[in-house]
Amino acid sequence: MKPSLLRSKTLALLLAGVVSLSAAGCAEAPTQAPTQADDKKVTLLYTFKTGSLDPNNGSTPLRAGITETLVKLGSDLSLEGWLAEKWEATNETTWVFTIREGVTFHDGTKADAAAVKASFERGIAASEALAGALKIESMEAAGQTLTIKTTEPYPALPSELVNPSASVISVQAEQKMGKEAFNNAPVGTGPFKVKKFEPNVEVQLERYDGYWAGTPKLKEASFKFNEDANVRALALQSNEADIVYNLPAESIDAIKSNKSLRIESVPGLRAHYILYNYQRPLLQDLKVRQAMNYLLDRESIAKDIMLGNAVPANGPFNSKLPFGSKDPADGADLAKAKALLADAGYTAGADGKLLKDGKPLALELITYKGRPELPLIAQMLQSDAAKAGITVTIKTVENVDAYLKDNKDWDMATYSNLTAPRGDGGYFLNSAFTPEGSLNASKISITRLSDMIKQLNATSDTAGRVKLTQEAVSVINQEVPHSYGVYPNIIVGVNNRIEGWTPGGEEYYMLTHTMDVK
Amino acid sequence: MLIVRKRALQLLIVLLLLSVATFTLMKLASGDPVKTILQADELLVTAADEERLRAELGFDRPLIVQYGQWMWKLLQLDLGKSYVKGKPVWQELMERLPATLQLTAGGMAVLLLISVPLGIAAARYPGRWPDLLSRALALVGAAVPGFWLGLMLVYLFAFKLQLLPSMGKGSLTQIILPSFTLGFPLAAVYARLLRAGLLQSLSHDYIRAARGRGLPEWRVVSLHAFRAALLPVVTVFGMGIGSLLGGAVVVETLFSWPGLGSMAVEAIFSRDYPVIQGYVLLTGVFAVTINLLVDLSYSIIDPRIRYEKGVSL
Numbered sequence: 006m007k008p009s010l011l012r013s014k015t016l017a018l019l020l021a022g023v024v025s026l027s028a029a030g031c032a033e034a035p036t037q038a039p040t041q042a043d044d045k046k047v048t049l050l051y052t053f054k055t056g057s058l059d060p061n062n063g064s065t066p067l068r069a070g071i072t073e074t075l076v077k078l079g080s081d082l083s084l085e086g087w088l089a090e091k092w093e094a095t096n097e098t099t100w101v102f103t104i105r106e107g108v109t110f111h112d113g114t115k116a117d118a119a120a121v122k123a124s125f126e127r128g129i130a131a132s133e134a135l136a137g138a139l140k141i142e143s144m145e146a147a148g149q150t151l152t153i154k155t156t157e158p159y160p161a162l163p164s165e166l167v168n169p170s171a172s173v174i175s176v177q178a179e180q181k182m183g184k185e186a187f188n189n190a191p192v193g194t195g196p197f198k199v200k201k202f203e204p205n206v207e208v209q210l211e212r213y214d215g216y217w218a219g220t221p222k223l224k225e226a227s228f229k230f231n232e233d234a235n236v237r238a239l240a241l242q243s244n245e246a247d248i249v250y251n252l253p254a255e256s257i258d259a260i261k262s263n264k265s266l267r268i269e270s271v272p273g274l275r276a277h278y279i280l281y282n283y284q285r286p287l288l289q290d291l292k293v294r295q296a297m298n299y300l301l302d303r304e305s306i307a308k309d310i311m312l313g314n315a316v317p318a319n320g321p322f323n324s325k326l327p328f329g330s331k332d333p334a335d336g337a338d339l340a341k342a343k344a345l346l347a348d349a350g351y352t353a354g355a356d357g358k359l360l361k362d363g364k365p366l367a368l369e370l371i372t373y374k375g376r377p378e379l380p381l382i383a384q385m386l387q388s389d390a391a392k393a394g395i396t397v398t399i400k401t402v403e404n405v406d407a408y409l410k411d412n413k414d415w416d417m418a419t420y421s422n423l424t425a426p427r428g429d430g431g432y433f434l435n436s437a438f439t440p441e442g443s444l445n446a447s448k449i450s451i452t453r454l455s456d457m458i459k460q461l462n463a464t465s466d467t468a469g470r471v472k473l474t475q476e477a478v479s480v481i482n483q484e485v486p487h488s489y490g491v492y493p494n495i496i497v498g499v500n501n502r503i504e505g506w507t508p509g510g511e512e513y514y515m516l517t518h519t520m521d522v523k
Numbered sequence: 524m525l526i527v528r529k530r531a532l533q534l535l536i537v538l539l540l541l542s543v544a545t546f547t548l549m550k551l552a553s554g555d556p557v558k559t560i561l562q563a564d565e566l567l568v569t570a571a572d573e574e575r576l577r578a579e580l581g582f583d584r585p586l587i588v589q590y591g592q593w594m595w596k597l598l599q600l601d602l603g604k605s606y607v608k609g610k611p612v613w614q615e616l617m618e619r620l621p622a623t624l625q626l627t628a629g630g631m632a633v634l635l636l637i638s639v640p641l642g643i644a645a646a647r648y649p650g651r652w653p654d655l656l657s658r659a660l661a662l663v664g665a666a667v668p669g670f671w672l673g674l675m676l677v678y679l680f681a682f683k684l685q686l687l688p689s690m691g692k693g694s695l696t697q698i699i700l701p702s703f704t705l706g707f708p709l710a711a712v713y714a715r716l717l718r719a720g721l722l723q724s725l726s727h728d729y730i731r732a733a734r735g736r737g738l739p740e741w742r743v744v745s746l747h748a749f750r751a752a753l754l755p756v757v758t759v760f761g762m763g764i765g766s767l768l769g770g771a772v773v774v775e776t777l778f779s780w781p782g783l784g785s786m787a788v789e790a791i792f793s794r795d796y797p798v799i800q801g802y803v804l805l806t807g808v809f810a811v812t813i814n815l816l817v818d819l820s821y822s823i824i825d826p827r828i829r830y831e832k833g834v835s836l
Binding site: 056057134203204207230232233236240244245403404407441442443 | 560570677682685690692777778779781786
């Protein structure tokens with residue numbers, strides 16, 4: 006026997022494996038980190054991947070600075086012109102948009118009213134959702150003027166045009182390239198054009214020199230996707246990415262302690278809230294809903310569950326929005342909750358649990374893991390409700406929308422929605438409080454509120470819409486169909502070499518022409 | 524070629540049963556893709572819009588009718604279109620398959636590079652350090668969850684040492700970490716399997732005879748004993764490769780690897796039935812085909828095994 010020979014062969018094999026793995030690693034690794042200051046390249050890492058860049062069926066082309074919309078949300082989240090300089094309603098179903106002069110698509114063709122019209126026609130054919138949201142009956146293009154007629158009075162049209170799916174693209178380019186090639190490299194008007202798209206992994210971009218608002222400062226950019234929050238955080242710390250969205254709260258301290266990185270935590274347009282089932286007798290009692298509202302500890306949710314990256318909510322809309330409530334958020338108040346429940350006729354039994362007509366006040370709370378903080382909010386509410394003598398049982402479901410719709414016996418649910426996705430309250434008020442609304446699983450119907458929504462749907466001037474939305478919020482806060490918990494912040498990790506850029510609360514405009522590197 | 528014909532028939536039965544089971548299970552779970560189709564980016568839609576689309580997609584028809592329609596299309600070799608993306612399912616599967624094949628190949632390479640040398644060394648020196656090392660690795664491999672191993676590798680190689688990229692697909696370096704995450708846990712187990720097989724075959728008379736003839740030890744082990752020890756390893760390997768091809772969901776998510784596994788998870792979350800069905804059928808075909816290849820390979824590894832009529836060992 007020659008054990009030494011075998012030993013050396015085995016070791017050689019093992020070593021060969023290890024060496025070949027690490028040698029391959031060393032060979033190409035340096036090209037991965039775009040840390041040189043002069044190459045003007047930025048890597049942005051976002052959560053949700055996409056397998057297609059079809060601009061009418063996804064947000065990535067807009068987020069990556071490839072396409073733009075007629076109207077956008079400004080830094081204060083109010084509507085402002087983008088490809089459209091101005092717009093006005095000439096009657097209740099007619100809108101006239103003036104398209105900005107000097108805008109060209111990446112292929113050099115002019116983005117005039119006729120091009121925008123063709124783009125919308127393409128979008129409506131490509132996306133059922135967009136067709137339903139724009140409600141366009143007909144369009145006329147003359148020079149830079151686009152006249153849109155809607156199928157019904159539709160004051161929310163400018164706000165709906167903020168949607169990334171309403172991006173303006175060159176239909177002419179699509180006809181030349183073919184649909185499939187176009188959906189991998191759409192031709193828009195944005196500061197960046199697609200260099201290479203690796204579906205579900207990365208979009209490589211290069212600047213568009215003919216950009217209408219000035220030459221983009223970056224030469225190149227990479228828009229990558231990764232759904233794992235920990236890997237995203239590590240990518241920022243290893244300089245593999247310069248901007249990382251939706252960081253896990255627990256990684257924030259480590260990132261803050263790194264002098265080359267910073268955290269940007271901006272208020273978003275989302276609200277986490279508790280939904281009450283209006284079909285359940287116990288919750289038809291306003292006092293019970295008000296009592297639950299006082300048991301929801303918003304300060305603690307913001308501080309302990311969201312680790313300071315959220316703001317206590319005082320209504321459906323972030324108070325930073327022009328139509329958000331300016332009142333302070335309700336604080337947790339056990340005494341007030343108990344008094345309300347006593348008023349409602351509940352008395353404590355021998356075990357401290359509340360009873361009315363011999364029946365206990367026991368409620369089922371539905372939650373889901375899609376947003377990890379929601380089950381924690383459910384647990385906190387359960388424990389605070391127990392202090393008032395209310396028994397709350399928590400049920401975790403996989404698909405909350407389907408569960409709430411298909412089942413009738415739930416009492417409350419933790420829920421989360423973008424309440425003003427396009428800087429207007431009309432979407433949420435219509436979806437959550439009208440009988441036909443898609444977010445109104447418990448068929449909430451409040452006459453006063455319904456009348457206001459009808460009026461809002463017929464009002465096109467901005468000041469009038471703001472006033473009506475504020476009045477609707479005030480009714481919501483009196484009737485308590487929902488208890489709003491917090492407005493979660495958007496947490497973005499940024500390398501300090503990035504200049505001329507801050508994330509917006511709308512989570513839309515990520516790569517911009519003003520973004521620069523040191 | 525009797526076995527091939529027999530297996531082709533089995534394949535059809537397996538696929539039929541698979542499709543019925545998946546179809547029924549998916550429909551029993553709550554939810555449908557209507558929300559995903561209409562609610563993209565919180566567009567304003569009404570419950571009536573949802574009902575209309577539900578009817579358009581045929582979700583209001585009896586389950587058996589829905590299944591029948593799907594099957595009728597399948598017989599015409601049409602897997603349908605994704606509800607969510609509107610793309611033909613076949614195209615979607617073919618777009619994702621290469622990434623999964625690459626990752627599977629990477630995982631297999633890691634598996635072989637670790638398990639074969641380690642298994643041989645452990646069998647050759649039972650109770651000594653190569654054996655102890657393989658035992659410790661097998662324990663770690665079986666105990667460590669894939670997501671944790673993947674994260675630790677990213678932490679070490681991408682963050683601390685900055686040697687390898689943490690994600691993406693395109694360059695050779697990007698496949699190393701996901702391949703290792705995928706291959707290592709299996710490699711540890713295979714090394715033990717190989718060790719057991721080798722120890723058994725090394726005790727056989729023909730090995731003693733080979734040694735008696737004065738053959739060098741490396742030839743005895745790597746040619747004679749190794750071949751005999753391969754049978755159980757190949758069986759488990761066949762089962763393993765089937766599941767690898769099905770897509771390693773955790774690994775694909777961690778490393779942004781655009782393969783079949785992550786596609787299936789997306790489809791399940793959005794209840795994109797045609798994509799789920801297409802995925803199940805494709806992985807079913809893989810699993811049965813690979814098992815067939817494994818069976819056929821037995822007669823090459825061990826010539827005593829023959830698949831002729833009435834003569835099988």
